[in-house]
Amino acid sequence: MRILWDFDGTLFDTYPAFTRVMKELVHSEIKEEDILKELKVSFRHATEVFDLSEAQVETFREMDNAVSPEDKPPFRGLKDILEKAEVNVIMTHKPREEVIAILNHFEMDHYFTDLVAGDDGYPRKPDASSYRYLHKKHNLDLAIGDRVLDILPAKEIGLKTCLFQNNAEGADMYVTNYHDLSEMLWPTSK
Template identity: 55%
Template sequence: MNILWDFDGTLFDTYPSYTSMFKEMLGDAVSKQEIYSQLKISITHAVKHYGLSEEQLKQLRGKEHTVDPADTPPFPGVESILKQADVNVIMTHKPRKEVARILQHYGWEGYFSEMVAGDDGYPRKPDPASYQYLHDKYKLDLAIGDRELDIIPARLIGIQTCLFQNETPGADFYLTAYDEFFKQDIPGALSRG
């Protein structure tokens, strides 16, 4: 089983940290719950939605580099899937250095055969170019993400899809927690499909 993973909100619970950063910038006018819901669409969407200035965006990027990896834990149960997969790859808009820092903190670098990061020059999702590159190289069976944006490129090139903590129509599989991965026998469904 060869899996493409999104990073933020899929492998690691990074949204609470981003929510706090936005809240600090936006103040009491917006609730954390509202910020979180905008971030779940995408960080770019949230930046536009709240009309952040270039200076605020620069401040946000500066704060992102200071987030302690201990404040961005992996989701429970995800490691058991990583261990049982034949190949794991990451496709993220996050800068490579930031991803590597978190993976190193948790000792997870060895789980991944490759990563396409936001600073690698590929077009942003939903453009399928990065997915196609990884699929051509690793013959991917499944793409897992937490947003519709993460599964659109996979669907475009014929990879089965799984949404994590998101019930937007269009995915092949849905998980609210990673312990459901084996209970639903997703590996069996992939091998039969």
């Protein structure tokens, strides 16, 4: 299995940290669950919904960079899938330096063959350019993401798709944890 992974909310549980940081920048009456809901659509979407200025967006990025990687852990059961997969690649809007810092912190960089990061010059999802590049280079089978935005480009280029902790329409598979995905991809005999 050759897998393309989204990073935030798919490989690593970063949304609690994102939500806490954004909570400091929005009106006090806005609840964390409302912030999370909008962030799960996309960061850009959340900044528009909460009417954040460019200065506030830059402050968010600075504050998020200051959050320890320890507060952005990998999801439970993830390493089992990464070990079983033939190839793992990442496509994320997060800057390369941040991705590498988190991967190194959790000693997980060796699981990934390739990475397209937000500062590599590709258009943002749902544009399929970065997915097309990674698929051509690695002959991928499956794309896994936590948002519809993550699976749209995969669908466009003919990859199977999996939504993680999201039941929105459009994916080929849905999972809420990585133990279940491992069983789906590599069933064990009982």
